[in-house]
Amino acid sequence: MKNKIIVLIVGCLLLMFNCKSKNELINQTKNKKKPNVLLLFSDQHNKKTMGYENHPDVITPNLDKLSTESVVFDRAYATRGVCVPSRMSLMTGLFPRTLGLMNNNEETSVTEKATSLASIFKYNGYKTYTFGKRHLKGGGDKGWDVRKEVHAEEGDNGNYLSWITKQGYQSEFSYDWAAEFGKGPIGSNDANAKIPIADLGTRISKLPFGYTMEAYTALETINMIDQQKNSDTPFFCFSSFYRPHQPYTPVRKFMDMYDVSKWGKGTKLKSGIKMPESFYQPTKDLPPLLQFQRNGGNKVWNMDKAFENEQIWRDYIGAYYALVTEVDHYVGEILQALDNANITEETIIIYTTDHGDFVGNHGMVEKAAAGHNIYEDILNIPLMIRIPGKTLKGKHTAELVTLVDIIPTLIDVLNLKTPDLENNFEGVSLAKLLLKQKPLNRDYIVSESWFQATVIGKNEKLGIMKPNPVNPRRDYREFGDMFFDRTHDPLELNNGINNEKNQEKIAKLRAFYADFETQVSGIGMQEINNTKNNHK
Numbered sequence: 001m002k003n004k005i006i007v008l009i010v011g012c013l014l015l016m017f018n019c020k021s022k023n024e025l026i027n028q029t030k031n032k033k034k035p036n037v038l039l040l041f042s043d044q045h046n047k048k049t050m051g052y053e054n055h056p057d058v059i060t061p062n063l064d065k066l067s068t069e070s071v072v073f074d075r076a077y078a079t080r081g082v083c084v085p086s087r088m089s090l091m092t093g094l095f096p097r098t099l100g101l102m103n104n105n106e107e108t109s110v111t112e113k114a115t116s117l118a119s120i121f122k123y124n125g126y127k128t129y130t131f132g133k134r135h136l137k138g139g140g141d142k143g144w145d146v147r148k149e150v151h152a153e154e155g156d157n158g159n160y161l162s163w164i165t166k167q168g169y170q171s172e173f174s175y176d177w178a179a180e181f182g183k184g185p186i187g188s189n190d191a192n193a194k195i196p197i198a199d200l201g202t203r204i205s206k207l208p209f210g211y212t213m214e215a216y217t218a219l220e221t222i223n224m225i226d227q228q229k230n231s232d233t234p235f236f237c238f239s240s241f242y243r244p245h246q247p248y249t250p251v252r253k254f255m256d257m258y259d260v261s262k263w264g265k266g267t268k269l270k271s272g273i274k275m276p277e278s279f280y281q282p283t284k285d286l287p288p289l290l291q292f293q294r295n296g297g298n299k300v301w302n303m304d305k306a307f308e309n310e311q312i313w314r315d316y317i318g319a320y321y322a323l324v325t326e327v328d329h330y331v332g333e334i335l336q337a338l339d340n341a342n343i344t345e346e347t348i349i350i351y352t353t354d355h356g357d358f359v360g361n362h363g364m365v366e367k368a369a370a371g372h373n374i375y376e377d378i379l380n381i382p383l384m385i386r387i388p389g390k391t392l393k394g395k396h397t398a399e400l401v402t403l404v405d406i407i408p409t410l411i412d413v414l415n416l417k418t419p420d421l422e423n424n425f426e427g428v429s430l431a432k433l434l435l436k437q438k439p440l441n442r443d444y445i446v447s448e449s450w451f452q453a454t455v456i457g458k459n460e461k462l463g464i465m466k467p468n469p470v471n472p473r474r475d476y477r478e479f480g481d482m483f484f485d486r487t488h489d490p491l492e493l494n495n496g497i498n499n500e501k502n503q504e505k506i507a508k509l510r511a512f513y514a515d516f517e518t519q520v521s522g523i524g525m526q527e528i529n530n531t532k533n534n535h536k
Contacts, residue, residue, distance in 0.1 A: 034414055035388070036228070036347040037121070037236045038221075040334065042327050043083065043133060043245035044367060045353035047076075047382045049324050056266025056274045059257055059325050062332030066351060068394045069386050071434055076383035076401045077447055077456055078355040082369035083135050083245075086354035086403060091117045091140040093407035093425035095448070100524020101137065102450045103470065110524035111138040113422040117407055119143030121236035124416045129224050132160075132217035132240035148220050150213050150242050152187025160216045161187050164207075172206040179203050179247035180300055200316040200365050201300050202248040209253045213242040218330035222337040229341035239334060243323040244357065246366055250322035257325060260311075260318035273318055276360040278491045283363070285495065288479055289371025290364060301365050317360045348413070349386040352403070356381060361491075370474055373449035374463035374482055376492055379456070387413060390435050397433065400442045400456065405430050426520055444512040446520075451476055455509040455516070459487045460502075462509035469529050483509075 049055055052064040052072075079089040084104040085096040092099065092114040100108035116136075118128045122143045130147045148158040164173050165188075174184030179198040184190025205212070221239040228235050257267070264272025283294045296304030306312035331351070338344040356378045358364035367378050383401065385391060390413075404427030411418065412431035432438040447454045451468040454461060463482035468475040483497040483506055496502045 033232060033346075034124070034126070034234045036234045036343065037126075037410065037414075038334070038338070038347050038349050039236070039238045040331055040349065040351045041132075041238060041240040042351075042353045043135075043240070043242055044355060044357045045244055045324065045327070045382055046320075046356040046359050046377055047380050048377075049244075049321065049359060050328075050382065056268055057258060058321050059267065060328040062328045062335060063351065063382075063384075066331070066335065066349065066386065067384055070349070070351075070384035070393070070395075071386075071391045072394070072396045073383040073385075073401050074396055074398050075456075076352065076381050076403075077379050077445055078381050079403055079447055080449055081355045081367055081373050081375075081378040081447065082449075083354050084137060087135055088114070088137055088140045090352075090354075090403040090406055091136055093117075093404050093427050094423060095404060095426050095446075095520050097448055097520055097522040097525045098423060098426060100526075100528045102448065102525075104135075106470075106528060107137055108524040108527045110423060110527070111140065114139035115419060115421050116140050116143045117410070118236065118238070120407070120411070120416055120418055123419050124414075125233065127228070127231070127233050127235045128237075129221075129235060130238040130240065131220040131224070132213070132238075133242045134238070134240060146224070150216075152185065158220075160213050161185060163216055164211060167211060169207055169211050172211075176203075176205050176207065176247060176249040179249050181247075197300055198247070198249075199302055199312045200248070200306060201246045202312075202316040202319045204255055204319075205249040205251045207251055209251050212251060212326065214326050214330045217241055218333050221334050225334070225337045225341050225343070229343055234346075241327050241330065243327050244320050248316055248319035248323065250319050250326060254322035254326045254329070255319060258318040258321050260314040263310075263314070267321075273314060273321070276317070278361045278493055279313075279363050281362050281493055285493070286362065286364075287372045287482075288476055289474070290362070290368050293365075293368060293371070294363060301368075303363065303365060306365075307363070313360060316365060320357060320359050345388040347388070348410075350384070350406070352383040352406075353381050354403075355379065369449070371476075372463070373447060373452040374454045374461065374484075374492075376461075376486075379447050379454065385409075385430075385434060387434060392437070395437075399430075399433060399440045400445045400458075401430060401440070402427065402445050402447075409434070423521070423523070444509070444516075446513065446516045450474075453513060455513045457505075457509055457512065460485050460505050460509060461492075462506055462513075464510070464513060481506075 049058045050060045050063050052067045078086045080086050080096045085101045096102045099110050119142055122128050128145045130144050133150045150160045152161045174188050174190035177185045178195030180201040182197045183193050259272045262272040263275045266274040283291050293301050294303050358377050361377045408425050408427050408429040412429040444455055444457045450470050451474050452463050454463045461484045465477045481497050482495050484492045
């Protein structure tokens, strides 16, 4: 009997040890799993239009909370103030001049052979997802395991148009789309219909709450989180909202948060929305295309009519704020889903955008990308990065950073391997800044279009007008270069290019641009130039 008891005790101990070993093995396997990466992205989000930026109107509780948990980059910049070049810089780690992509419609051998962020994650064993507006080219759009888009022309792996049609609201969405384009979207029953446009592309949506493009992007992202919560495979998800990009058609729920009936002291003070500080900048001070649009040269961006009736301006500005608040709402839904799945602390979260919107500053609407590539409203973008347990919560940094820095940063932070690259990444890693608060000590960064290269320094900014090989009509050299001293002129109202006291600073910024041209290949730009020359 005594021997049986001893055997039983030994057996129990062995069983306990075996269970413990298995549990330790499971825990070790879990610990070896790399963090998930959730890239929350919006389109055309003016950095200043958030609560934590002390904006007098805009309501963004979820982004405000995320900012308190993240490192916030106060001086992050778009590589070009328009969608595709900026997004491709984010997704390939290459500058627009290397890609040969400075407008939305260009393609080169470099864009085709580029290695995407999604491909890098896939190469490292991640499951890769994208939901919403991608707006990418060639190699920059490769590497996705699952992709569901907004536009029908981006494919029908499941897209918003198919979804909203099944919900019975296609005509309501077409009404929104037509506010800018005068017809429904490609692939819809209304693609060739004539539907009235709206002043400044602005009107209240006929869609019910919960049926917008933002709702769809959030829904798909939340479903993915639920599917992935118990997976041993980490995920990379590019969750990309279409808004607050035009057409400016918010649902009533968010528009009602803003009083647009009159100019006031701001929503935070329970008053009407506040007039933008640079709203009445003289038209003559703006670059030529912006002057043209201010004077009524565009049928949608009819600012001449809006200055005769400022209610039109208030409707647009309030609608833009409402769209920002809608994006914030769905960011909150996604972050709550991470919490519910108990994987927030296993997930790196990034929030950023491709470029900004004037939102009435400089008396302008939209981004006017064909006419400038300099104003802070368009180039300075929100960027916050949360690495659980590693980044200082609520830390703000004024270091100069740009979207090409994201790929090298994630490679460093996650120790990712890279496949063979056709072109080396052109950004710098922010890992030491994020994790150890070590400064970058960058003197400048560059944002560049075909016709204007802007050199952004610590306190000054120089916009150099250049010959435009792809569209000679948009050659603004006669207007001249632009210089802003942001310390003394933060609203960028006074072009100091001819002021004698600025010449030393201007010369220094020109030297920075010369340095940039030697450091960044421009191989794609040259390819476009050669193509244009061969067709002359």
